[in-house]
Amino acid sequence: MADSIVPVFERPNSLKPVASHFCPGCHHGTIHRLVARAIDQLDLQQRTIGVASVGCSVLLYEYFDIDVVEAPHGRAPAVGTGVKRVHPDSIVFTYQGDGDLAAIGTAEIMHAANRGEHMTVIFVNNTTYGMTGGQMAPTSLAGQVTTTTPYGRNLDTDGNPIRMAEVLAMLDGTSYSARVSVDAPKRVSQASKAIRKAFQIQKAGGGFAFVEVLASCPTNWGMSPLDANERISQEMMEYFPLGTFKDLAEA
Amino acid sequence: MDKRLFVKGNEAVCMGAIAAGCRYYFGYPITPQNEIPEFMSRELPPLGGTFLQAESEVAAINMVLGASAAGARVMTSSSGPGISLKAEGLSYLAGSELPAVIVNMMRCGPGLGGIDVSQADYFQAVKGAGHGGYRMVVLAPNSIQELYDLAIVAFDLADRYRMPAFILGDAMIGQMKEALIPHPYAPASDLPAKDWAVTGKHGRSKGNTLKSLYLKDGALEAHNWKLQDRYRQLQQHEVRCETEGLDDAELIVTAFGSTARIAKTAVRMAREAGLKVGLIRPITVFPFPEQIFRQATERCRKVLCIELNAGQMVEDVRLSVDRQADVRFYGRPGGTGSLPTPEELFEQLQKHYKD
Numbered sequence: 001m002a003d004s005i006v007p008v009f010e011r012p013n014s015l016k017p018v019a020s021h022f023c024p025g026c027h028h029g030t031i032h033r034l035v036a037r038a039i040d041q042l043d044l045q046q047r048t049i050g051v052a053s054v055g056c057s058v059l060l061y062e063y064f065d066i067d068v069v070e071a072p073h074g075r076a077p078a079v080g081t082g083v084k085r086v087h088p089d090s091i092v093f094t095y096q097g098d099g100d101l102a103a104i105g106t107a108e109i110m111h112a113a114n115r116g117e118h119m120t121v122i123f124v125n126n127t128t129y130g131m132t133g134g135q136m137a138p139t140s141l142a143g144q145v146t147t148t149t150p151y152g153r154n155l156d157t158d159g160n161p162i163r164m165a166e167v168l169a170m171l172d173g174t175s176y177s178a179r180v181s182v183d184a185p186k187r188v189s190q191a192s193k194a195i196r197k198a199f200q201i202q203k204a205g206g207g208f209a210f211v212e213v214l215a216s217c218p219t220n221w222g223m224s225p226l227d228a229n230e231r232i233s234q235e236m237m238e239y240f241p242l243g244t245f246k247d248l249a250e251a
Numbered sequence: 252m253d254k255r256l257f258v259k260g261n262e263a264v265c266m267g268a269i270a271a272g273c274r275y276y277f278g279y280p281i282t283p284q285n286e287i288p289e290f291m292s293r294e295l296p297p298l299g300g301t302f303l304q305a306e307s308e309v310a311a312i313n314m315v316l317g318a319s320a321a322g323a324r325v326m327t328s329s330s331g332p333g334i335s336l337k338a339e340g341l342s343y344l345a346g347s348e349l350p351a352v353i354v355n356m357m358r359c360g361p362g363l364g365g366i367d368v369s370q371a372d373y374f375q376a377v378k379g380a381g382h383g384g385y386r387m388v389v390l391a392p393n394s395i396q397e398l399y400d401l402a403i404v405a406f407d408l409a410d411r412y413r414m415p416a417f418i419l420g421d422a423m424i425g426q427m428k429e430a431l432i433p434h435p436y437a438p439a440s441d442l443p444a445k446d447w448a449v450t451g452k453h454g455r456s457k458g459n460t461l462k463s464l465y466l467k468d469g470a471l472e473a474h475n476w477k478l479q480d481r482y483r484q485l486q487q488h489e490v491r492c493e494t495e496g497l498d499d500a501e502l503i504v505t506a507f508g509s510t511a512r513i514a515k516t517a518v519r520m521a522r523e524a525g526l527k528v529g530l531i532r533p534i535t536v537f538p539f540p541e542q543i544f545r546q547a548t549e550r551c552r553k554v555l556c557i558e559l560n561a562g563q564m565v566e567d568v569r570l571s572v573d574r575q576a577d578v579r580f581y582g583r584p585g586g587t588g589s590l591p592t593p594e595e596l597f598e599q600l601q602k603h604y605k606d
Binding site: 045046047048049051052058061064065066067068069070071072075078079080081082083084085086087090091107108110111 | 275277301303305306307309310311313314315316317318319320321322323325339340343347449450451452453454458459460461462463464
């Protein structure tokens with residue numbers, strides 16, 4: 001009977017009813033959904049301003065039903081700073097990939113965090129440059145074969161993968177820094193809580209909140225969606241441990 | 252009677268910006284424009300505004316982009332090397348149709364060059380420092396009063412045409428002190444509402460999006476034609492230019508900014524010596540006063556362009572007169588000890604007047 005069907009899973013209001021351009025098995029869709037749900041749950045849709053970055057996540061405005069400004073590559077935290085200083089009562093978040101945040105935009109993220117800008121940063125770490133076709137990222141693992149490390153990432157010449165959640169946790173301006181993953185239902189639920197918390201902190205005027213999300217990129221890893229999903233727990237978590245590295249609200 | 256102040260150029264441009272309602276400034280220190288961030292850091296907080304010293308020129312221009320996107324009147328300033336770093340942001344501002352005011356107190360280059368006066372950033376400002384084929388309004392003040400007045404004009408033009416407006420000053424005009432009458436700002440009543448700004452939806456049915464990425468078939472071309480149409484409108488409606496003695500001139504001298512001050516003195520010396528010399532001083536160097544040059548050279552077939560660089564604006568003069576006049580150039584590339592005296596320019600005027 002139709003009236004006995006109870007919806008338990010709906011599209012968040014903050015997401016538009018459109019199909020995404022993301023590849024099969026890509027985790028951006030899941031992460032978009034978690035961000036949208038946090039915005040809905042905290043009743044922030046009407047005052048949220050997103051800052052889109054350069055990479056696969058640039059089309060944020062195609063999927064989120066909110067105001068969005070697009071930033072140059074790596075500059076989202078600086079653009080977000082300008083927005084937030086003009087509208088201190090708004091909720092500002094940036095959504096950035098690893099090349100954007102941890103390579104070309106290192107200065108911007110470090111100093112936005114260090115100033116304690118009242119914004120939320122969602123950092124999607126999939127160890128590769130997705131949009132440009134799978135080049136080495138600042139987070140690519142040792143030995144990882146990419147289109148610009150055809151012999152594998154060599155730590156002696158290419159440097160070490162950078163752990164941004166830990167780095168930012170060291171800055172006095174950071175209120176919250178955590179690393180989560182969306183590779184399994186339980187961890188999706190944990191990620192959801194961390195993302196909600198990062199928005200909750202901003203809503204309460206609590207300063208700079210950062211969530212790094214480990215994510216897959218089956219296309220550029222050259223893996224099936226299932227194998228790519230496996231790689232997160234099999235290879236990435238050892239170097240990028242999940243956890244909360246700073247939480248001033250708990251301290 | 253209006254009050255008269257005795258202020259530095261770097262302060263005057265800030266006073267004009269504040270009069271125009273600018274309450275946000277993001278910048279980074281570089282000589283010879285440091286009085287600008289210093290002034291703003293002192294004056295904006297008591298007005299409820301924001302001054303932020305950014306971690307880099309790149310971050311500063313992107314904070315400007317964010318504040319502009321949020322609907323505010325916002326300014327940044329720098330000098331040559333810093334403007335090079337801001338070039339990325341200028342292109343994104345232009346591509347995203349965002350108004351902002353950017354000041355360059357030119358120093359000499361290339362590279363680190365020096366901190367003294369030069370006009371070698373003309374190409375950078377007028378031809379577009381960044382990628383992708385955009386333009387900015389470029390205003391070239393030649394006095395402390397004009398720095399104040401044109402700062403106000405820059406904000407209005409930026410808002411009216413939704414594009415960055417650039418004030419092309421230099422070390423001399425920035426560091427120099429002279430009298431300023433700080434006229435109050437009379438807001439233009441017909442400026443378009445910033446209904447495109449990101450503020451949070453607050454009940455709007457659709458979210459506002461500000462971007463420069465256009466991937467769909469034909470979308471980027473349409474966007475670019477729209478921008479080009481605005482540049483054409485600028486050329487039709489917003490040219491500003493000072494002219495003197497063109498009616499009987501047998502030689503037209505042209506110069507912009509600080510150099511125009513020296514050139515003007517040389518032109519007066521020439522007139523006193525009985526030489527029929529006129530002056531064209533572009534105040535907007537983009538849009539360039541093409542028509543004024545074309546009309547003036549229908550009668551007078553000789554133009555001498557004087558710049559503190561090795562020849563940059565002279566190219567726009569040549570394009571404007573389109574071979575109907577003999578366009579000559581005198582310049583020095585700038586740097587300490589290379590500012591010409593009025594006597595030096597007068598000598599050049601005499602020489603070019605004769606042959």
